[in-house]
Amino acid sequence: MIEVKGLVKLYGSKRAVDGVTFTVKRGEILGFLGPNGAGKSTTMKMITGFLQPTAGTAIVDGHDVTQDPVAVKRRIGYLPESAPAYGEMTVDEFLGFIAETRGFRSAEARTSQVNRAIGLTHLDPVRKQTIETLSKGYKQRVGFAQALLHDPPVLVLDEPTDGLDPNQKNEVRSLIKNMATEKAVILSTHILEEVEAICTRVIIISQGRVVVDETPAKFQARQPGARLDAIFRSLTQSDV
């Protein structure tokens, strides 16, 4: 589903992403870990076609993001970090706008997609409120609803549980897990238990490179009995 081939991003002379390669198959949930500034978000932005890679490419559902970015964007649901949205719109208006740009042109198709996304993310009580008046948890869910709206085969989620309380985190996790059977999902996170809870594979990025790419069980087996964050620390220490 997602094939990332040698992605490189240069900012001036700094190599923010330095040859990242991996693949994600349908049904997989890939946990993307790494210290802040390791290149997680930059990699995700290149996969979704928001940033042009300096070198390398990503192929999403058979479409090369450097050749045909619009085709790739059609197939991805993307939740950017901190879930940006047009604050002056209500939840309904905003999701309606996303549905319309996603190609649901008739009023019925639009309403049914919006209702589905609102149902999945439990946004019903706030659908008539403007987004700027919502709490952080609701804003995050609006971003999530926006990413799920067109039922995409690929989901790229940049810190989907950021800003949610423990109950909401759980809910989002089970939502992702339920959907993942027929989708390929990449999610970045700082919460190591999250990886343990839902991911089928874990990738750790440090200084723009992939340092670990294995199952969570294998990752734990690196230091049996140790806490995950201890293993994480020993692998990414060079970043600090």
Next chain:
Amino acid sequence: MSQITPLFKREFLGYFRSPVGYVFLAVFLTASVILAFFVGGFFRSNTASLETLFNFYPWLFLFLIPAAGMRLWSEEKRTGTIELLFTLPVTTLQAVLGKYLAAWAFLALAILLSFPMAITVAYLGDPDWGVLISGYVGSILMAGAYLGVCSFMSALTKNQVISFVISLLACLILLFLGLSIFNNALSAVLPTWAVDLLANFSFSTHFAAFTKGIIDPKDVVYFLSLAGFSLFLNVVVLER
């Protein structure tokens, strides 16, 4: 082309989702009427025309169009919604055109709301409707050219104040090129042909004919190509 429609709708309605649109319309109409009546001498001129109104438009636009255009791209950049916009299945050109056309339609609305002035003139005298219509056509075209420049400038920065100031400066230069005081000063250092060439790039030179009832294709082409070129640069800057 159809992808432009949802972007246009969102942007145009966006002016009315916050006080911005209403404040702008109120200020624009009040300022243009005050200028026409008290500075331009609408009644004293004793002619059945709106020349006293239109004559101030290049100056009024100089301040108000950067105010309307400053948020076009800089706000998207500051709030991060640009990431959302460019991971939807739209090309940069479609996004630039959708937003630009919406803002232009909004400005056209502001200009056309001065129509009661035309009705007043028709009630008091017997105006030449051809001249009135050509004045409106010229005003809307000139607003389009100003707005193109402002849209480009706002793509350069995420700070709306900087966006406003550089838009104002760019428009000021384009306006001043046609003023005789400015040109006399220039002709001291530049050969006459160069001064004439520069004067040809001015808003005021091309707008003057419209207010006299002459729709010269040269002037139409000037305004449209200035807008087109600015939007081309706008796309280039966003794709960089």
